[in-house]
Amino acid sequence: MKKKTNNPAITKSYAKKMETISPFELKNKLINMADESIKKIAHTMLNAGRGNPNWIATEPREAFFLLGQFGLCECRHAFSLKEGIAGIPQKAGIAARFEAFLKENEKAPGANLLKEGYNYMLMEHAADPDTLIHEWAESVIGDQYPVPDRILHFTELIVQDYLAQEMCDRRPPKGTFDLFATEGGTAAMCYLFDSLQENFLLNQGDAIALMIPVFTPYIEIPELRRYQFDVTEISADQMTPDGLHTWQYKDEDIDKLKDPRIKALFITNPSNPPSYALSRETTERIINIVKNDNPNLMIITDDVYGTFIPHFRSLMAELPHNTLCVYSFSKYFGATGWRTAVIALHEDNIYDKMIARLSEEQ
Numbered sequence: 001m002k003k004k005t006n007n008p009a010i011t012k013s014y015a016k017k018m019e020t021i022s023p024f025e026l027k028n029k030l031i032n033m034a035d036e037s038i039k040k041i042a043h044t045m046l047n048a049g050r051g052n053p054n055w056i057a058t059e060p061r062e063a064f065f066l067l068g069q070f071g072l073c074e075c076r077h078a079f080s081l082k083e084g085i086a087g088i089p090q091k092a093g094i095a096a097r098f099e100a101f102l103k104e105n106e107k108a109p110g111a112n113l114l115k116e117g118y119n120y121m122l123m124e125h126a127a128d129p130d131t132l133i134h135e136w137a138e139s140v141i142g143d144q145y146p147v148p149d150r151i152l153h154f155t156e157l158i159v160q161d162y163l164a165q166e167m168c169d170r171r172p173p174k175g176t177f178d179l180f181a182t183e184g185g186t187a188a189m190c191y192l193f194d195s196l197q198e199n200f201l202l203n204q205g206d207a208i209a210l211m212i213p214v215f216t217p218y219i220e221i222p223e224l225r226r227y228q229f230d231v232t233e234i235s236a237d238q239m240t241p242d243g244l245h246t247w248q249y250k251d252e253d254i255d256k257l258k259d260p261r262i263k264a265l266f267i268t269n270p271s272n273p274p275s276y277a278l279s280r281e282t283t284e285r286i287i288n289i290v291k292n293d294n295p296n297l298m299i300i301t302d303d304v305y306g307t308f309i310p311h312f313r314s315l316m317a318e319l320p321h322n323t324l325c326v327y328s329f330s331k332y333f334g335a336t337g338w339r340t341a342v343i344a345l346h347e348d349n350i351y352d353k354m355i356a357r358l359s360e361e362q
């Protein structure tokens with residue numbers, strides 16, 4: 001006999017309705033339905049799909065807030081009214097004033113990182129001191145629309161170096177990665193899907209492959225009416241002889257990518273939720289498939305957890321011409337609320353080549 005529930009929420013039609021909502025909404029509903037006493041532990045368990053660190057990185061914030069104080073000093077240096085209005089940072093002499101500010105605040109939290117960052121940019125990138133500090137002061141104050149709007153000049157240089165270190169294990173490929181700053185990795189995904197479609201690189205109904213487990217939006221977005229991609233799922237279901245998950249992929253499944261009808265491959269690497277990076281063997285296999293079978297395979301790799309794997313090497317390092325990499329500062333810096341991420345694309349890439357081959361009309 002079926003057990004009858006007294007909870008009107010758990011009816012058949014309710015369950016049906018649940019099928020239509022997103023995993024994040026479902027998770028919130030389940031937490032709300034849970035008994036008060038278990039809500040806290042339910043929250044811990046049910047939130048497993050989206051990684052929100054329960055720590056923050058302190059030093060970058062200390063440096064950021066100290067830079068904010070310098071920015072305000074600069075605004076007041078221009079002019080300051082008792083009504084609470086000040087000017088905007090002026091470039092002439094700004095680096096000298098910054099150096100004096102650092103001296104005065106030598107012991108302040110964050111001063112050391114700011115000083116090291118400043119020296120790094122001067123030594124490694126021969127940055128013009130006034131141009132650099134003016135960019136920093138204006139951007140921390142936020143008094144101008146950002147120009148270039150793709151990403152600020154010095155921000156791009158320093159993030160390129162960071163990605164070379166963290167995503168390429170300090171062995172980046174030759175050439176430069178162009179970066180595009182986005183409002184978090186989630187916005188990066190939306191821009192990527194839209195941009196690929198707007199540029200006729202992925203059209204409605206096209207075949208794509210998804211390596212799963214994957215961050216859930218990658219499952220949901222392709223199903224949207226405007227995309228309706230034909231999705232091949234490549235599942236990390238390799239097991240050990242004694243029946244344990246390795247969270248790696250079988251060769252025969254990876255070989256599905258040889259089919260040139262598969263235009264794009266979406267990967268979360270390391271995966272979410274299992275947090276395993278692609279094995280060296282699978283990476284090599286994908287490299288060979290791109291070289292020999294499917295040279296125009298567009299690879300979109302979401303590597304936001306890469307910093308947690310020692311010597312992590314993204315597909316952006318291995319297959320730079322084919323890969324669009326999403327990197328977010330949300331996880332490693334405990335900064336999910338700040339919405340900061342980048343999309344990286346190598347200057348020499350298949351996307352530009354394919355766009356150049358579009359028809360006149362397209």
Ligand SMILES: Cc1ncc(COP(=O)(O)O)c(C=O)c1O
Binds near residue numbers: 268329330
């Ligand atoms: C694989 C993956 N990519 C992206 C995100 C979202 O990152 P962001 O906070 O930058 O939007 C998450 C969040 O859990 C994630 O797990």
